[in-house]
Amino acid sequence: MTGAGTIRAFGWQARFEATCHALLDLSQRPVYLLYCIQQWLGFVLDLIVAALAVILVSIIVTWKDKFSPGAVGVSLVMVMTFNATLMSLIKYWTLLETSIGAVARVKAFVATTESEERTEATDPLPQDWPENGAVSFSRVFASHS
Numbered sequence: 336m337t338g339a340g341t342i343r344a345f346g347w348q349a350r351f352e353a354t355c356h357a358l359l360d361l362s363q364r365p366v367y368l369l370y371c372i373q374q375w376l377g378f379v380l381d382l383i384v385a386a387l388a389v390i391l392v393s394i395i396v397t398w399k400d401k402f403s404p405g406a407v408g409v410s411l412v413m414v415m416t417f418n419a420t421l422m423s424l425i426k427y428w429t430l431l432e433t434s435i436g437a438v439a440r441v442k443a444f445v446a447t448t449e450s451e452e453r454t455e456a457t458d459p460l461p462q463d464w465p466e467n468g469a470v471s472f473s474r475v476f477a478s479h480s
Contacts, residue, residue: 373429377422384418 342351391414395407 369429369433373426376425380421380425381418384414384421387417388414 342348388411391410395402395410
């Protein structure tokens with residue numbers, strides 16, 4: 336909230352809001368694309384399973400005397416279960432891949448970024464470094480016009 340008063344005082348709300356919306360859209364673009372790809376993949380998988388169901392039903396209708404009604408019901412339920420299982424597998428696979436990518440980026444950041452923490456082992460101070468310090472002002476004038 337630091338600076339919000341200044342933004343309001345100068346009337347910059349609309350500009351900052353537009354900037355924030357643009358940055359949010361830019362940062363969420365990969366999420367939107369991932370969602371669209373998952374939806375498209377789900378649609379294609381549904382079409383494949385529907386084609387399997389049509390093939391299964393056509394085989395059953397063609398050779399109706401070879402199959403019992405119980406076996407037909409079980410096979411159709413298995414096709415629907417296969418569809419749900421396949422969709423779950425794809426969904427969780429993409430979530431796993433996204434999570435592994437995030438872990439890899441964090442690991443790379445930690446490995447390549449220097450620590451800002453100052454320790455005696457990594458950056459010892461020189462021997463002539465002062466233990467105490469003071470600030471002195473001389474001939475300083477301040478005014479407001």
